[in-house]
Amino acid sequence: MAAPCSRMASRPLWQFITNVRRTGLKHTGVRQFSLSYACRAATQTSSKTESVASPWKLYGAVCLQRLPVISQERNPIEDQFAELMHQMELERSLLSEHEQRLLEDAERMTRKQADNYDSDEEEADYGGQETITAQDQDDTWEQNLKHFQPALRDRDVGGTPLGSVERCLGDSLVLLVQQTVAKENIWLLPQAPWEAGETLRQTAERVLSSLPEADFKATFLGNTPCGVYRYKFPKDVRTESCVGAKVFFFKALLSAGSASQKEPFLWVKKTDLQGYLKPSYLEKVDRFILNL
Amino acid sequence: MSIAVSRALCRVLSRQAAVPTNVSSLMGVDGHVSQGPWFASVLTLKTSAPLRAEPKKKKKVDPRREQMVRERLKKKLKKLERVPPELIPIEDFTTPAKYMDETRVRGAPQLPFEESERRALLLKEWSRYKQTQHRAEMEAVGLAVEAQREALEELRLESEELYQAALRPDPLLFPFNHQGPSYTPPKAQYEAPEGKYNNITKVYTQ
Numbered sequence A: 001m002a003a004p005c006s007r008m009a010s011r012p013l014w015q016f017i018t019n020v021r022r023t024g025l026k027h028t029g030v031r032q033f034s035l036s037y038a039c040r041a042a043t044q045t046s047s048k049t050e051s052v053a054s055p056w057k058l059y060g061a062v063c064l065q066r067l068p069v070i071s072q073e074r075n076p077i078e079d080q081f082a083e084l085m086h087q088m089e090l091e092r093s094l095l096s097e098h099e100q101r102l103l104e105d106a107e108r109m110t111r112k113q114a115d116n117y118d119s120d121e122e123e124a125d126y127g128g129q130e131t132i133t134a135q136d137q138d139d140t141w142e143q144n145l146k147h148f149q150p151a152l153r154d155r156d157v158g159g160t161p162l163g164s165v166e167r168c169l170g171d172s173l174v175l176l177v178q179q180t181v182a183k184e185n186i187w188l189l190p191q192a193p194w195e196a197g198e199t200l201r202q203t204a205e206r207v208l209s210s211l212p213e214a215d216f217k218a219t220f221l222g223n224t225p226c227g228v229y230r231y232k233f234p235k236d237v238r239t240e241s242c243v244g245a246k247v248f249f250f251k252a253l254l255s256a257g258s259a260s261q262k263e264p265f266l267w268v269k270k271t272d273l274q275g276y277l278k279p280s281y282l283e284k285v286d287r288f289i290l291n292l
Numbered sequence B: 001m002s003i004a005v006s007r008a009l010c011r012v013l014s015r016q017a018a019v020p021t022n023v024s025s026l027m028g029v030d031g032h033v034s035q036g037p038w039f040a041s042v043l044t045l046k047t048s049a050p051l052r053a054e055p056k057k058k059k060k061v062d063p064r065r066e067q068m069v070r071e072r073l074k075k076k077l078k079k080l081e082r083v084p085p086e087l088i089p090i091e092d093f094t095t096p097a098k099y100m101d102e103t104r105v106r107g108a109p110q111l112p113f114e115e116s117e118r119r120a121l122l123l124k125e126w127s128r129y130k131q132t133q134h135r136a137e138m139e140a141v142g143l144a145v146e147a148q149r150e151a152l153e154e155l156r157l158e159s160e161e162l163y164q165a166a167l168r169p170d171p172l173l174f175p176f177n178h179q180g181p182s183y184t185p186p187k188a189q190y191e192a193p194e195g196k197y198n199n200i201t202k203v204y205t206q
Helices: A002-023 A028-047 A076-092 A097-113 A119-126 A134-147 A200-209 A270-275 A279-288 B002-027 B037-081 B113-158 B160-167
Strands: A056-066 A173-181 A184-188 A191-193 A214-220 A227-232 A244-259 A265-269
Touching (some): A056 A200, A097 A134, A200 B160, B113 B160
Antiparallel strands (some): A056 A191, A173 A184
16 A cells, blocks of 8 residues: 555645646645645545545536537638538539439530421430420429428527527537535536435436426436546634535536526536636636537 | 179089089099089079179168269269358449440539639648647547546545446446437427338348
8 A cells, every 4th residue: 555655645746746837826825735635634544444534525516518409600711621622522523414414405405496406306316205304303303492491500699598408509518507605606517415325426416316497318428527626615614524525527418308497507608617607616627528 | 783793603603513513423422413512502592692692782882882972972062162152242342334434524624823722722721720620629638538537536535435436337328329410400390201212222142
């Protein structure tokens, strides 16, 4: 146990250095203390197996994402490139049978209108049948297409409410819930405290099912948490046994579901998260929410 | 053939029988040609030779000959079977003859210099755009992986049991199906029209 313990002790230090470089010495004081405490906690837990309860409260949270339903709008460069590709493909291709038919029909029309038109000769070739020209077929097909009305691509023109799942069909949305944490009403990813006897993923599933007035059917992507947010309680609440809390996030994809349009829910794009989440929380959460 | 063989055998036996009788007649006390017991048996052999000899021959030669014939047939069959099975042709790799027709060729347009320049520059810009996009994607994935690694580390510091539970693979996750984005959103309560089609793909059997 000595080797892993020393590794655990040294890694927080290394992480501290890299984090300092990254965050620019913003939370240095807090992080240093918490890291050293975590290091001591690690040594404690390793020496006395499971006899000392960890001073951190565990929470399970779910990051429920609705993946995009329609394709995104093209950038100008994507537009140009798509056009170029289409043109090049057309140039390098051979004539299809339909196009050949069109050409033949056009030729036949010109021959009919010519002065020295010999209808007997023509009819001998084609057997005097009434043929549907390719142009006629084209027209009938276009008429059929016009009968079909596809659903509109952008429905946001009407101003769908923020709580609706139908907004921003081209982007992936994340579910935010308003909860009271530490006597403050804040927006965060839905979370619930962990109870003994269940894995953290079960906690996350419980969170999803216990959301008021909503039934979301989601597929959880694996048993591993995708991120963690650790925070310490303010000094007056802190006791010996609970210093702070760790929130473990689990990813889930929305398969079906509906919710009432009441306030507690919010479906938000990744770029808009900044307006709702706290900065330190956002920093951790932003990493695992992919906008791809 | 068997009758001729038996007859020959008869003759041989009678000849053999005849020799000692001559001797015995010369040596015999009686003076007349006495038919010894062996000669008598030969005579009986004469009458019953076809009856006695043929079944014996059938037992040895015919079963062997039939077996030989059967073995030869089997060997021929095996040789035929050893030929490797004909390979199924991949229809995608052979250009059908009707596409080699010259009347199908579209007139290749002569591009002006500006057009070809514009195309070349657009392709280069596109490659640059795709490169930045790829870098951004790789970075995002790297951050996500790092976040997960940190989460697992913290969990391990908390409790080993939960950590082990987190590492276990989820058997219900695969096969995972998801309908990707389409150009227009799906219409509610839309019934697609029934269509008929004739499947003319060629099925090969080996």
